[in-house]
Amino acid sequence: MDVVFKDTQFSFQTLRLLGAAALGQTDVGECLATARRIDEGNFESWTNAWLATAQRIHASAERCARAGRTVSAREAYMRAASYYRAAEFFLHENPADPRIREYYTANMECFRQAIERLPQPPEPARIPYLETTLPGWFYKAEANGYPQATLLLQTGFDGSIEELHGHAVAATKRGMNCLTFEGPGQGQVIRFQGLPFRPDWEFVVEAVVDYALTRPEVDPQRIALEGISFGGYLAPRAAAFESRLAACIANGGVFDFMGSKLPADIPRAEFVAWLKAHKASYNDEAKVIMANDTDARWGLANGMFTFHAESPADWMLKAMDYELSNVAGQIACPMLVIDGEEEHAFPGQAQRLYDALQCPKTFMLFTRNEGAGDHCQVGAPLLAQQRIYDWLQETLQNERVA
Structure with a gap:
């Protein structure tokens, strides 16, 4: 769905911000007015x-807070947070x-x-993990x-814990x-703790489940x-x-993770061997592409x-470890695999995951006609919450009965 910009990345990020208005985390007019001041494709302008x-809405929040206007301050602080991100x-x-x-x-x-x-308000949690x-x-x-x-909810490559707030509230309702x-690799953890992504994510989720089970509010038989x-x-x-x-x-x-970005005519192992031997030329080509593609x-x-x-080639080699061919068949719990009709980030990947699963599974497609066909349904979060969390409620109820 093209919004304001023709540039794919700028358009998607603008739609992402517009969609958050339904969750009280932005305002439509503020987003559109801001987007119209941006030179398309210019990162500094963005x-x-x-x-x-962000600074304007933040200042408004501070004025409301000093005046004791709690609701107005809360709403403005929430929007300012999104704009700073x-x-x-x-x-x-x-x-x-x-x-x-x-x-x-x-x-x-x-x-x-x-x-x-x-x-x-939600309670801040510090989840024990390794030495931190x-x-x-x-x-x-x-x-x-x-x-x-209890739903354990996480973002991905570029999201934040603050962005998850609206989905968390939807679950509690x-x-x-x-x-x-x-x-x-995410949010505060990469920026302030310096910990990068790791492919064996089960060790992260193990720590999160361990923490969840210390809380008396959590039913240990119904954790998703x-x-x-x-x-x-x-x-x-992690589920594997x-x-x-x-x-x-x-x-x-x-x-x-890299499936849609790999050459279709070269076996994976052969491409990895080529990349290791030609890092310099790959990096040079990547720089040319980066200069012309947002x-x-x-x-x-x-x-x-x-x-x-350290370089595009190094990242590609690290990212090649993030694939599920050897573990997808180990997943035992019910899986909901979601796809979008206009999925641009990982085209075809949802179907590949669904086909590899041997556990109870459901495939859920969001469409352009619904206004929800984009990556992660960013333009239609209320519809997404309805369909996804209705599935989850039914599934967890069945698990309890079983």
Whole structure:
């Protein structure tokens, strides 16, 4: 769905922000007015425009807070957080750019100020992981009585824990707890702890499940995991090893992270061998492509940033480890695999994942006609929540009966 821009990446990120208005995390008019000030394809123009909007709405939130207008302050802080994240989004070509931490910190602080003003705010969680902790927020179910079904919710390649807020609230309205979290390579963990992505994501989810089971609100028989975007690889990978999951959602499904980017006429092992022997020429070609393609420029820069790769070739070699051919058949819990009619990030990957599964499975397609065919249904979050969480409620109810 083209929105404001012809550039695919700029259009998608604008739609992503517009869709968040349905969840109270942006406002349509603010997004459109900001987008119209941006020079198409210009990363600095994008950053400056969203920063100006973030700072303006942040200042409004502060004025409302000083005046004791709790609701107005909460809503403005929440929108400012989203706009600070947007301002930071295209900065990863230079990992040392101080604006990365500055704008991301502003996002985190505004989000904290917003949720502290909720009638029932989520609780901050520090999830023990190796020699450190992972960040999380625990949202208690609106339904009475304990323990309840619990959704573990994570983002993917470029999202944040703050962006998950609207989905977490939707889960609680349906009688489920929700624990949002970030792992290595994501959000705060890559920016402030310096931990890059790891392909064996089961070790991350093991820590999250361990933490969830310490909470009396959680029914240990009804724990589900949802991964969004690249999380559509990470969640199934974890589910192949984590037997305590009662259900898993891949939104959208990813069987092979690099699958759609590999040469179709060269066997995988042969391509890897070629790439190892020709890193310099691959890097030179990647730089030419990045100079003329916004998608490639952002994707390669963010990949190197979140994987701690030194070059495009190094990132490609690291990313080749993220595929499920040897483990998809091990998944035992019910799986929901989601695809979009206009999926641009991982075309064909959801079907490959679905076909490889041997567990109880459901394939859910969102379409252009519904306004939901884009990657992760960013333009139609309410419809997505309805269909996805209705499936999850039914599945977890059946698991409890079984």
